[in-house]
Amino acid sequence: MTELLAMDGHGVYVWSAYGLSLLGLIVVGAWPLASMRMLVRRLRRRNRIAARDQAASAPGDES
Amino acid sequence: MSLLAAQFGRDLLLGLRTRADAANPLVFFVLATLLLGLGTGGAGAELGDLAPGAIWVLALFANMLGVEGMFRRDAEDGTLTQLLLHARPLFPALIGKLAANWLICGAPVLVLGPGAALVLGGSSNGLGTLALSLLLGTPALTLLGAIGAALTVNTGRGGLLALVLVLPFTVPVLVFGAGASMAAAGGASAAFPLLMLGALLAAALTGAPFAVGKALAIAEEG
């Protein structure tokens, strides 16, 4: 195990390269999923507001 | 042909009337040379060896600065719209515009460049090759820079953005231009890079005006 981590003295280089690559892949993979959630949330809110406005402007619906 | 000549004459006249604008890239070139010398401790042997390459980098920047705004005034006063509507074909009119721009901002560097190389302590060897490489290279830079100028016209930004877009494309011109003048300064043959510069100029001359025309059409359509 320690042998695998040390990599004959090159461990720092190998593991940091793999770590950076993993980071890049996570950014690439998670970014669209996160922005999808945000966009859907925003569209939902917009829908709700539109529905409420419609209800409020409907005649005979004043409280 | 008359379209080319008319556009060339108009742009040359306009450029020379706004003297300060026309002189800015050249003043920039002189200033940058001065600062380069000051920043590296004056004309030493090391800087002298690098002078042709350094001159090429400064010439590239000066050229780009002279080109990046070349369509801005025409876009603001509506001349550009007229040009796109009436110049048929557009190609000669664009060449005329670019030639005028190069004559004002690019050509003086042919004289200033070798002088600046001497100021920086470069050897007098190969100054002719430096001038020749600038003669072949700077028109290609003007053509490439015009693509960036056309893409950023009407964006309200231009400037640095045009440079960032186009500088990657200038890599070959710089490599062969600086390569030729460095080789000549070192006493080696500069034939191959000079031939490549000529090829690049021919390619830019045939390709770039179409990209510029398309970019201007996009900018004016929206």
Place this chain on the structure above:
Amino acid sequence: MGIWGWLKHKYHRAGSPRWFFAGSKGWMVGLYIFGAALILIGSVWGLGFVPPERYQGESSRILFVHVPAVSLAQTIYIAIAVAGLVFLVWRMKMADLFIQAVAPIGMVMTAAGLATGAIWGMPTWGTGWVWDARIISTLVLLLLFFGLMALREAVPNPDRGARAVALLAVVGVVNIPIIQYSVEWFATLHQPESITIGQRPTIAAVYLWPLGINALGYYCFAAGAAIAALRVRILHAESGTEWVREWVRGGDE
């Protein structure tokens, strides 16, 4: 009809954002999972089950994450240029949405390729940067990606920005071989003798397996991410339409 008719049919279907959106979720999830699994297999294989290379030792294992990233980045730029041409000629909306979706992926992959290359260079050449043709052109590629994204942000009118970006991508792909050629010439002049990369004509078969698996994994994972990003762009672009309102109400993410 025949194959041409079938292709034309597919082209028109693919050009419909709504159709793409409806049919792409399964592909997205599948490619994400398949790609991630391949990358896991390839990386474990490359890290633990392959002998170290004779000259470079253990750090040669960086190959398995470096090469796929750079190769993917180059492929993405070419794909962007093709999409740009399609957008300029046929004004196909999906082509522009595709460019928007994959440009950030390409930029991250180019940066990852440069970073892993620099890390690899430290033990191998004793420096993170050499004036080698491939390194220079990868840096230029990063700048080209950056230019595409900066131009889109700068143009106030989105439609005009889309066309300007498409044109820039096409101009870029024409220039790439010329840039490549010039930096190769530059590198032959300036490269010190001790450094010989690019002179590795054959790569031992043991390394091909993890490399191939990782490369395929990178491509699949990026395809999944591209579809996911394309879905976001479609939803955004079509947010005023009835089908999007319907879909959002459906509550299915």
